[in-house]
Amino acid sequence: MAEQLRLDRLRRFVTELGDYLAVETDEAAILDRGQQLLAELVRHDDWLPEEFTRPDPERYQQLLLHADSQQRFSVVSFVWGPGQRTPVHDHRTWGLIGMLRGAEDSQNFVRAADGSLTADGAAIRLVPGQVEAVSPNIGDIHQVSNAFDDRVSISIHVYGANIGAVKRAVFLPDGTEKPFISGYSNSHLPNFWDQSKEISAA
Numbered sequence: 001m002a003e004q005l006r007l008d009r010l011r012r013f014v015t016e017l018g019d020y021l022a023v024e025t026d027e028a029a030i031l032d033r034g035q036q037l038l039a040e041l042v043r044h045d046d047w048l049p050e051e052f053t054r055p056d057p058e059r060y061q062q063l064l065l066h067a068d069s070q071q072r073f074s075v076v077s078f079v080w081g082p083g084q085r086t087p088v089h090d091h092r093t094w095g096l097i098g099m100l101r102g103a104e105d106s107q108n109f110v111r112a113a114d115g116s117l118t119a120d121g122a123a124i125r126l127v128p129g130q131v132e133a134v135s136p137n138i139g140d141i142h143q144v145s146n147a148f149d150d151r152v153s154i155s156i157h158v159y160g161a162n163i164g165a166v167k168r169a170v171f172l173p174d175g176t177e178k179p180f181i182s183g184y185s186n187s188h189l190p191n192f193w194d195q196s197k198e199i200s201a202a
Contacts, residue, residue, distance in 0.1 A: 004201065007192040009047040013037055014066050014075065017158070021072045027094055027137060027160075034096050034158060035131045042098035042156055043129050048077060049190050053101075055081035055152045061185040065192075067162050074162050076184070078144075080104060080153040085145030087170040088117060089180075094135040094160040099126040102146065102153025106132060109141045115175040117141065126155065135160075141171065 020033050041047075052063045061079040068074065080102070088109055097106065108120040120139065125147055126132055134140055146153045157163075164184045169177035 003046070004197065005049060006044065006047040007049075007190075008195075008198070009041055009044055010065065010075075010192050013041045014068075017073060018068060021068075027135060030160070031094060031096065031133045031135065031138075034094075035133060038096050038098040038156065038158055039129065039131045042100045042131070045100055045128070048100065048154070048156075049192075052077040052186070052190065053079060053152070053154055055079050055084075056185070057081060060084045060086065060146075062164070062182060063186045064164060064184040064189060065156075066189070067164075071162050072160065074159050074164070076157045076159070076163065078155045078157055080146035080155075082151060083146060083149045086143055088141060088143045089170045090136075090140045090168055091134055091159065091163070092136060092140070092161075092166055092168050093163070094133070094137075095163070096131055096133055096158040097126065097144075098131045098156045098158070099128050100154045100156050101128060102148055102151060103127045104153050104155055105145050105147050107143045107145075108139050109143070109171070110139075111175060117171055117173060117175050 017037055063077040065077055066075040105123040105125050107123040109117040110120045112118050164182050167181055169179055
């Protein structure tokens with residue numbers, strides 16, 4: 001018999017982050033506490049439903065796991081097929097990236113004096129259990145790619161908004177912005193609040 005998913009981990013993360021956001025508005029504090037909570041979530045790879053781990057051969061998948069009813073945050077599973085990457089883009093809100101499976105490279109960019117974009121240092125490689133932060137206040141333009149050409153990688157992203165509905169931008173090398181709204185790759189959400197099987201098994 002297959003082991004039961006530990007959806008309680010995701011429930012705990014959503015509840016604790018929501019409780020914290022109810023009393024804290026300072027972004028630095030939110031990123032600090034959020035990193036702690038997300039690191040605890042991605043330290044375990046036994047809770048994400050299989051349907052939110054499947055790659056698409058054409059493009060990376062942005063699969064919504066949870067959207068806060070007050071639009072304070074959203075939780076997304078990013079599934080990277082071999083060699084897949086994003087365009088250079090921004091977020092326009094704070095965000096946290098936690099590596100669950102595989103590895104990904106994040107290359108940050110800054111604007112040069114002429115408005116063009118230049119790489120800001122070397123790419124950062126995230127491996128399982130690691131968490132990285134982004135925000136308009138600390139650096140918000142980057143490109144993310146699967147670190148592997150032969151396997152799937154999965155990261156869990158948390159944003160300070162319903163990220164699929166945020167008006168953002170992708171960037172050309174000269175710094176020109178192309179507006180976009182990402183939406184989500186899935187059409188339904190996991191019912192991770194159903195605890196009936198866990199209670200029955202106890």
